Amino acid sequence: xxxxxxxxxxxxxxxxxxxxxxxxxxxxxxxxxxxxxxxxxxxxxxxxxxxxxxxxxxxxxxxxxxxxxxxxxxxxxxxxxxxxxxxxxxxxxxxxxxxxxxxxxxxxxxxxxxxxxxx
Amino acid sequence: xxxxxxxxxxxxxxxxxxxxxxxxxxxxxxxxxxxxxxxxxxxxxxxxxxxxxxxxxxxxxxxxxxxxxxxxxxxxxxxxxxxxxxxxxxxxxxxxxxxxxxxxxxxxxx
Numbered sequence: 001x002x003x004x005x006x007x008x009x010x011x012x013x014x015x016x017x018x019x020x021x022x023x024x025x026x027x028x029x030x031x032x033x034x035x036x037x038x039x040x041x042x043x044x045x046x047x048x049x050x051x052x053x054x055x056x057x058x059x060x061x062x063x064x065x066x067x068x069x070x071x072x073x074x075x076x077x078x079x080x081x082x083x084x085x086x087x088x089x090x091x092x093x094x095x096x097x098x099x100x101x102x103x104x105x106x107x108x109x110x111x112x113x114x115x116x117x118x119x
Numbered sequence: 120x121x122x123x124x125x126x127x128x129x130x131x132x133x134x135x136x137x138x139x140x141x142x143x144x145x146x147x148x149x150x151x152x153x154x155x156x157x158x159x160x161x162x163x164x165x166x167x168x169x170x171x172x173x174x175x176x177x178x179x180x181x182x183x184x185x186x187x188x189x190x191x192x193x194x195x196x197x198x199x200x201x202x203x204x205x206x207x208x209x210x211x212x213x214x215x216x217x218x219x220x221x222x223x224x225x226x227x228x229x
Contacts, residue, residue: 004161006161034216034217036219041224042221042222043207043219043220043221043222044162044207044219045219046216046217046218046219049216091159093161093162095162095217107152107164107167108152108154108162108164108209108217109164110154110161110162110163111161112160112161113159113160113161115159
């Protein structure tokens with residue numbers, strides 16, 4: 001089945017540094033990918049929609065200069081948390097839309113998530 | 120708010136019992152999906168029900184959808200300890216944007 005790979009699975013960094021998270025669709029092309037943030041015991045909050053070859057669409061309240069998204073190819077989107085602070089510590093999850101009938105249009109395929117801890 | 124409402128927030132049952140989780144949403148939808156998340160992991164898609172469908176089955180899962188009430192339910196029959204996880208409903212309305220409910224944490228005791 002469709003697989004989305006997310007890397008790294010866990011990262012610990014110092015306050016003020018930047019962290020890049022990669023999301024790859026392994027066996028299908030994803031023109032659209034999504035980035036979510038999840039706090040402990042809470043639901044997923046959509047941060048932004050990443051479109052290949054164009055600027056990402058950010059949800060209200062999400063700082064685009066803080067969370068840089070690049071979707072340079074049909075199989076890779078990256079999220080960079082710039083100048084990370086302890087309050088940015090969270091679980092970040094990406095997903096890709098199947099977009100093809102045989103792998104489930106409108107079904108999201110999720111990466112395993114990245115746990116970011118900012119000291 | 121992005122989220123719909125789910126209840127219960129947490130559910131603890133014995134192995135073999137049925138587990139029912141409910142989800143309500145706010146706007147019209149094209150489809151509604153249920154996902155499962157094991158602790159600290161990504162989400163796994165369970166089942167999708169379209170807005171013109173009322174009930175759908177997949178193995179031990181049964182999903183209902185009532186668009187007039189803007190609600191859905193997920194029933195897991197004959198639960199197992201391995202079903203312990205968080206369950207989220209998610210709605211899609213046009214485009215590809217998917218919005219998640221608050222989730223139900225299910226604990227199945229062996």
